[in-house]
Amino acid sequence: MSGRIHPALVVFGAIVFIFLVAPLFIIVGASVSDTPYLAFPPRGLTLQWFWNIFAIEAFRSTAITSLQLAVLGTSLSLIIGIPAAYALNRYRVELPKWLSTVYVLPILVPEIVFGFSLMKSVSVGLGTPIFLSLLIGHALLVLPYSVRVVSASLASFDFSVEEAAISLGCPPLKTFFTVLLPNIRSGVIAAFILAFITSVNDVSISVFLTGPGISTLPIQILAYMQQFFDPTIASVSVLLMIVTVAVMGVVEATLGLTFLAK
Amino acid sequence: MTVSLEINSITAHYGTTKVLENLSLLVKAGELVSLLGASGCGKTTTLRLVAGFLTPTSGTIALGGKDLTRLPAYRRDIGLVFQNYALFPHLSVRDNVAFGLKQRGIAGVERSMKADDMLARVGLSALGARFPSELSGGQKQRVALARALVIEPPLLMFDEPLSNLDAKLRVDMRVEIRQLQRANGTTSVYVTHDQEEAFSISDRVAIMHQGRIMQFDTPEELYQRPANAFVARFVGFENLIPMKVVARKGEVATAQAPGGVTLDFPQRRFGAVPDDFVLATRADGLAVSADPASAGIPCRLGLRTYLGRAYQYQCETEAGHLIANGSLAEPLASGSAARLVPVPEQCCVLKPE
Amino acid sequence: MKNWTCWALAAPATIAVVVFLVIPVASTILTTFGDPKGVFAPYIAFYNSGFRRTVLYRTLEIALITTAISLVLGFLAAWIVANAPGRIKSILIIAAVFPLLTGVVIRSFAWMIILGKNGILNSFLLWTGAITEPLSMLYTEGAVIVAMVYLFTPLMILTLVGVLEGIPQDLVQASMSLGAGPAATFRQVIFPLAVPGLIVGAVLVFTGSFTSYATPQILGGEQQMMMGTFLYQRAMVTFDWVGASTIPAVMIVGTFAVVLVMSRIAQRLNPMAVS
Numbered sequence: 001m002s003g004r005i006h007p008a009l010v011v012f013g014a015i016v017f018i019f020l021v022a023p024l025f026i027i028v029g030a031s032v033s034d035t036p037y038l039a040f041p042p043r044g045l046t047l048q049w050f051w052n053i054f055a056i057e058a059f060r061s062t063a064i065t066s067l068q069l070a071v072l073g074t075s076l077s078l079i080i081g082i083p084a085a086y087a088l089n090r091y092r093v094e095l096p097k098w099l100s101t102v103y104v105l106p107i108l109v110p111e112i113v114f115g116f117s118l119m120k121s122v123s124v125g126l127g128t129p130i131f132l133s134l135l136i137g138h139a140l141l142v143l144p145y146s147v148r149v150v151s152a153s154l155a156s157f158d159f160s161v162e163e164a165a166i167s168l169g170c171p172p173l174k175t176f177f178t179v180l181l182p183n184i185r186s187g188v189i190a191a192f193i194l195a196f197i198t199s200v201n202d203v204s205i206s207v208f209l210t211g212p213g214i215s216t217l218p219i220q221i222l223a224y225m226q227q228f229f230d231p232t233i234a235s236v237s238v239l240l241m242i243v244t245v246a247v248m249g250v251v252e253a254t255l256g257l258t259f260l261a262k
Numbered sequence: 263m264t265v266s267l268e269i270n271s272i273t274a275h276y277g278t279t280k281v282l283e284n285l286s287l288l289v290k291a292g293e294l295v296s297l298l299g300a301s302g303c304g305k306t307t308t309l310r311l312v313a314g315f316l317t318p319t320s321g322t323i324a325l326g327g328k329d330l331t332r333l334p335a336y337r338r339d340i341g342l343v344f345q346n347y348a349l350f351p352h353l354s355v356r357d358n359v360a361f362g363l364k365q366r367g368i369a370g371v372e373r374s375m376k377a378d379d380m381l382a383r384v385g386l387s388a389l390g391a392r393f394p395s396e397l398s399g400g401q402k403q404r405v406a407l408a409r410a411l412v413i414e415p416p417l418l419m420f421d422e423p424l425s426n427l428d429a430k431l432r433v434d435m436r437v438e439i440r441q442l443q444r445a446n447g448t449t450s451v452y453v454t455h456d457q458e459e460a461f462s463i464s465d466r467v468a469i470m471h472q473g474r475i476m477q478f479d480t481p482e483e484l485y486q487r488p489a490n491a492f493v494a495r496f497v498g499f500e501n502l503i504p505m506k507v508v509a510r511k512g513e514v515a516t517a518q519a520p521g522g523v524t525l526d527f528p529q530r531r532f533g534a535v536p537d538d539f540v541l542a543t544r545a546d547g548l549a550v551s552a553d554p555a556s557a558g559i560p561c562r563l564g565l566r567t568y569l570g571r572a573y574q575y576q577c578e579t580e581a582g583h584l585i586a587n588g589s590l591a592e593p594l595a596s597g598s599a600a601r602l603v604p605v606p607e608q609c610c611v612l613k614p615e
Numbered sequence: 616m617k618n619w620t621c622w623a624l625a626a627p628a629t630i631a632v633v634v635f636l637v638i639p640v641a642s643t644i645l646t647t648f649g650d651p652k653g654v655f656a657p658y659i660a661f662y663n664s665g666f667r668r669t670v671l672y673r674t675l676e677i678a679l680i681t682t683a684i685s686l687v688l689g690f691l692a693a694w695i696v697a698n699a700p701g702r703i704k705s706i707l708i709i710a711a712v713f714p715l716l717t718g719v720v721i722r723s724f725a726w727m728i729i730l731g732k733n734g735i736l737n738s739f740l741l742w743t744g745a746i747t748e749p750l751s752m753l754y755t756e757g758a759v760i761v762a763m764v765y766l767f768t769p770l771m772i773l774t775l776v777g778v779l780e781g782i783p784q785d786l787v788q789a790s791m792s793l794g795a796g797p798a799a800t801f802r803q804v805i806f807p808l809a810v811p812g813l814i815v816g817a818v819l820v821f822t823g824s825f826t827s828y829a830t831p832q833i834l835g836g837e838q839q840m841m842m843g844t845f846l847y848q849r850a851m852v853t854f855d856w857v858g859a860s861t862i863p864a865v866m867i868v869g870t871f872a873v874v875l876v877m878s879r880i881a882q883r884l885n886p887m888a889v890s
Contacts, residue, residue, distance in 0.1 A: 013695040016688050017710050020769060023725035024717065026735065030728050038728050040735050084628035091621035099625060102632050109640060110826030110870060112843050113863035116850055121639035136635050143628060201718030203829040207847060218720045222832065225724070234728070237721040244716045315788055336791040336800075348789035352807045361803075365794035413793065 024241065031234035038231055049235035059236060062220040065131075069216065070199040073138030074146075074192055081146025082188065086180070088147070089154040103147040106140050111204035114141070119208040130211040137205045142195035149194060153187025193247055200240070264291040264447050265326025265416045267312070272321035274307055281307050282473045284321070291326075294443050294450040296460035299470035305453045307473075309419055312451065314338050325417055336365075341410030341448075345422040347402040349394040355381070355405050356390035362413035380412040381405075383442070400431045411442065418443065418450040424459065432456075436463050457497070461485065469493050491540065491615055499542040499610060501584045503559075507537045517541075521580020523559055531606040540612040547608030550575055550588035551601050558601030559584070563594055577602060644864045646857060657861045667845070671865075674842040677756060678825040681763040685820045686813060688764070689771025696772065697779035711772045719766060723833040726762040727753065730834075754838045762834045763827065767820040774819065778812025779805070811881035818877045822870040842866060 026040045034044030053059050081103070088100055106114060115137060123133040161183070165175045181188070206216045215223075221236055267289040274282040282304050289295045297305035310316040312323055314335030323330045330338055341362075349358050359377040368376070374390075381387055384404040394402060403423060410418060420439070424432045440463040443450050454460050460467050461481040468478040469492075477484060477493045488494035491502055505517040505525075513529040517539070527535050550573075551558060561584065564576035572587040575594070579602070586602050594600060648654045661667050696707045714722060729735045730752040737749040752758055782805060790800040828843035835841060840848070842862055849859035 009691065009695060012691055016692045016768070017707060019688075019765070020692075020714055021710050023722070023729065023765065024714065026728055027721065027725050037733060038731070039733065040728055080627040080631055083624035087621045087624035094618060094621050095625060099629070102629055105632055105636055108871070108874065109636065110822065110863070110866045112826055112828050112846055113640060113643070113866050114636060116846060116859070116863055117639035117643040118635060119850075120856065121642055122635065125639075140631060140635055143632070147628065197716050201720070203719055204827075204843070207828065208850065218718055218829075221720050221724075222829070225727075225833065233724060237717075237724060240721060241717050244713075247716075313788070313792055315791075334791075334796070335788070336794055336796045338792075339794070340792060342789065342792040344785050344789060346783070346785055348783070348785040350786060350790075350804060361790070361795075362793035364803075365799060409789075409793070 027234050027237050028241075031231055031238045033231055033234075036230055038229065038234060049231040050239070052232045053236050053239060056224075056232070058215075058220050058224070059217070059232075062215045062217045065134075065214060066200050066217040069131075069134055069138045070196045073135055073199050074142055074195040076135070076139040077143045077146040077195060078150075078188065078192065081143055081191070082150055082184075085147045085150040085154055088151055089157070090159055100147075100151075104144045106142075107144045111141070111202075112208070115205035115208035118205070123209060123211075130209065130214045133209045134206060134214070134216070137209050138199045138202065141202060141205055142198050145195040145198065146191045149191035150184060150187045153184040153190075157183055189250075193250070197244060197247060200243070264449055266291045267417055267449055267451065268322075268324040269308070269312065270322045270324070272308070272311060272318045272323065274311055274316060274318045276307075280473070282311075282318075285473065285475060287468060287475065287478065289449055289451060290465075291449055292447045293465045294440065294452060294463060296452040296454060296464040296467045297470055298454060298457060298460040298467050300455055302472075303470040304473040305455075305470050306421060308470075309421055309451065309453050312417075313340055313342055313419060339413070339415050339417075341413060341415035341418045343403075343406050343410050343418070343420045343423045345425055347394070347406045347426075349402055349405055349409075351394050353393075354390065355386070355392050355394065355397070358394065358405055359409045359412055362409060366413065376412055377408075380408040383411075384408045384438075399427050400435060403427065403435060407439065407442070411446070411448075416449065418448050420450065420452045420454075422454055425454070425456070432459065439463065469496055486610070488542065488610055488612070491542070491612060494542040494610060494612060498544050499547070500545055501541075501543045501548060501586075502612075503541045503543070503581045503584070504614060505539055505541050507535060507539075519559055519581050521559070523580075525557060525559075525604065527611075532609065533611060535611055536613065538614050540614050541604065542610040542612050543604055544608045545574055545585045545587045546572070547605050548577075548584060548586035548602040549605055550577075550586045550594060551603055552592065552594055552598070554599070554601065556601045556603055558603035561586075561600055561602055563596055563598050563600050566593065566596055575600075640863070640867065643860050644867065647860045647864050657857060658865075660858070661861045661865075670840050670842060670845050673756065673839065674825055677760055677763065677841065678821050680760050681767060681824040682817050682821045684760070684764045685767045685771045686817055688768050689775055689816060690809075690813065692768070692772045693775030693779055696776050708776070711769050711776075714765070715769045715773070719829045720833070722766055723762050723830045726758065726765065726834060730758050730761070753834060754836045756835075756839055759831055759835045759839055759841070762830050763824045766827075766830060767823055770823070771816045771820055774816040775809070775812055778809050778815075781812075782808050814877050814881045818874055822873060826866050826870065 029042050030038045030040045031049055032045050032047065033039045033042030034046040034048075035042075084103060087095060118133065118137050122128050122136065123130070128136075157180070162175050162179055165179045166172065170178070201218060202216070203218045203222070206219050207222075210216060210219050217236070217240070221233060225233055267287075269285060269287040272282055272285045273280065285304070285308065287295075287308075297308060299305050307316065311318055312330070314330070314333065318331065321331075325338075325340075350361065353361065356374060356377045359380055360373040363373045363376060378387070378390055381390055384407055386401060386404050386408070389397070389401065394405070397405065406423070423439070424435050427435060436459050452460070452464065461484070464481060466478060466480050467484055468475045469484065470476065471492055476496075477489045484493060485497050488497055488499065494502065503519055505519055507515050507517045508524060509516040515527045515529070515535045516524050517527055517535065518524045529535070549558075550563070559579050559581060561577040561579040564578060567574045569587070572590060573593055574585060574587050577584045577586050577600070584602060588594060647657050692707075692711065696704055696711065699707055727734070731737070732749045732751065734752075736752065737746075740746045741749065786804055786808075787800055790804045795803060826843060827841070828847060831839060831841040831844045832847070835844065842865075846859055846862040849855050849862070
């Protein structure tokens with residue numbers, strides 16, 4: 001829009017943006033404080049709380065579980081989501097309008113409702129193993145990203161490119177992999193990243209589906225907080241933030257951040 | 263109230279790129295002047311400068327003697343008609359038209375009356391309560407027109423107002439715009455890339471190229487007597503042949519074309535001719551003749567296309583690739599030899615650049 | 616042939632959603648109606664319980680306040696982003712988006728550090744002499760609201776930036792050319808066109824905060840029990856599944872109703888709205 005901004009607005013705006021960013025800096029500061037309690041500004045600097053993460057078995061195993069869930073869950077959602085997004089765009093006329101709403105249901109339905117119902121019907125009702133229930137929950141949780149973000153990429157895809165390939169002798173399945181996928185690469189990557197981050201950070205679904213022996217990192221942090229209130233929590237948070245920054249770096253390098261604003 | 267618009271030595275930049283340099287233009291009171299050119303020529307930039315959406319780096323803009331240059335856009339009292347209509351989607355047609363009146367503090371009842379009046383003048387009386395999304399393109403453009411006219415501005419500006427309409431509607435609407443402008447007598451600036459549109463409705467046209475005005479004249483002058491090669495090409499002189507006068511005898515100058523052939527240029531038919539000049543002709547300006555004795559440029563005929571009123575030939579000559587028209591009565595075969603005879607009425611003599 | 620293909624492609628995802636989402640949630644809601652004491656018995660019991668009513672009202676109140684504050688802050692910030700010059704705009708967008716990508720646990724936890732007895736706010740107030748004893752700010756409604764606002768403002772900003780940038784520049788120019796200055800243009804053109812987007816943002820924040828779990832858990836605890844934490848407690852601590860099920864039912868019906876009503880209003884308010 002590029003209009004002019006009133007100076008008073010700039011001041012208020014600065015306050016809002018500081019409000020948004022400062023708490024995260026505070027966590028980073030608290031994570032290196034050489035005190036057995038959370039302190040900001042940090043008194044003394046130490047990395048011991050970071051080493052503590054790896055020392056604690058619970059954090060190690062749940063971190064791995066969270067990673068596994070994120071990778072598998074996201075991949076699963078992409079495997080079923082990309083064809084769905086393709087169908088929605090390519091066969092817009094033949095498919096009913098409400099179908100795209102179906103894939104967005106995991107966002108429309110409150111997460112705790114979803115998690116609770118999944119636990120009741122699947123974990124307990126069907127007796128599925130914990131990891132599998134978690135996987136199903138995560139995969140469905142991130143499905144809307146897989147479908148919507150890839151769909152956005154496909155919306156600007158000219159399907160006559162496919163027809164050109166086919167007319168030149170390329171069989172349909174090969175066309176899908178060699179013509180379509182490379183062109184929606186950016187959408188797939190963006191979807192993967194958004195889904196991954198959502199899965200890693202999820203609490204509301206995981207809290208109902210975790211069980212003895214298997215938990216996710218955010219849930220484990222919550223549990224740790226009930227008992228201990230030391231800077232380890234801060235350092236785990238910083239670790240998670242570093243992972244997010246790394247992932248965002250990849251996005252910026254390959255696509256540019258404004259893609260996320262869609 | 264009709265006033266003149268004076269643009270004085272305007273230089274404008276987008277960031278560090280200079281888009282207009284020392285541009286000057288005087289639009290006389292009551293005139294409709296078109297700014298004509300391809301995209302990027304600076305016509306829209308000029309319009310935005312006058313409207314106040316862009317500040318010039320140097321130079322002044324005066325409307326009726328009043329200096330506008332430092333005035334913000336919302337105080338310039340100029341009626342604007344946009345390419346995409348820019349109708350407020352959340353307001354009814356009537357409220358759209360009345361918007362400018364509202365800003366001027368005119369009371370509600372009077373506002374509605376004036377708006378309805380103006381809607382009637384543009385032929386949309388029944389549509390006051392509708393919303394822009396329910397209108398066709400032509401109707402939207404008329405609302406945009408009404409909205410700009412109802413505030414009775416001293417200056418009207420049109421930014422390619424018809425380019426989103428289909429061809430037939432474009433022709434009808436441009437006539438209506440001109441009629442309304444004539445009836446009001448409002449000074450107007452009209453930006454377009456459509457030559458026919460500009461020529462058909464304007465008092466004068468400024469042909470622009472790369473931020474400069476190449477020629478500012480009546481449509482007749484531009485069409486028949488372009489001042490330079492750019493304008494000549496722009497108005498349809500497809501052939502530009504460099505010539506050199508080799509002899510003068512009385513009023514007849516004999517000039518040589520590339521390749522050696524000489525042609526006579528009697529002054530009474532071609533006007534005075536300098537020693538070095540460029541002969542600009544339209545396709546109609548070179549008559550194709552199969553007679554080897556005719557006074558014309560020798561050529562070999564290439565592709566022949568049918569224009570309905572004539573045949574058009576792509577011709578290879580020593581003076582380069584030329585396009586010439588031949589009569590329907592004698593179609594000539596591709597590959598044959600012919601001569602191209604200049605027709606004075608479709609020719610123009612230009613200075614070399 | 617073609618019909619077959621498009622459904623084959625769409626089927627796996629559709630089936631997954633139906634089998635693992637629609638059916639379980641539907642069954643949860645249906646079990647609430649199967650009580651031998653009567654179809655609406657669990658709901659009546661819910662409403663009759665003073666405690667549960669309190670939880671519901673508290674959740675509603677917190678959600679509404681959070682939405683209101685996020686709207687104001689979000690609109691302000693979005694306006695600045697939409698009007699900012701290129702480089703600054705990118706930085707502001709990163710500042711607004713980054714919190715969204717850190718988890719809900721991290722973002723809520725930060726406020727424990729800030730609002731705790733030994734926290735930053737208390738330290739600051741003690742240092743300035745404004746108070747002589749640290750304030751107990753955690754586990755209060757205020758703490759939950761602050762954390763929720765922190766959680767949802769970025770979402771509101773992103774929604775509103777999209778809305779504001781969706782307003783065509785030539786509408787603003789037209790308005791100005793007709794004599795409306797910056798303030799008048801904002802009031803008569805920009806704000807009315809932004810309202811549908813404001814509604815969308817408000818709905819998102821309201822439903823998100825109404826159904827939130829992690830933030831109330833961390834900052835509200837047992838003292839400030841909300842629908843989300845209440846559901847967890849009922850389901851996983853006391854295993855009262857039928858009683859617990861009324862909560863999801865209320866949530867679903869509530870959020871769906873709000874979304875539907877708001878979409879209708881948004882659509883009617885602005886012919887330009889794409890929802």
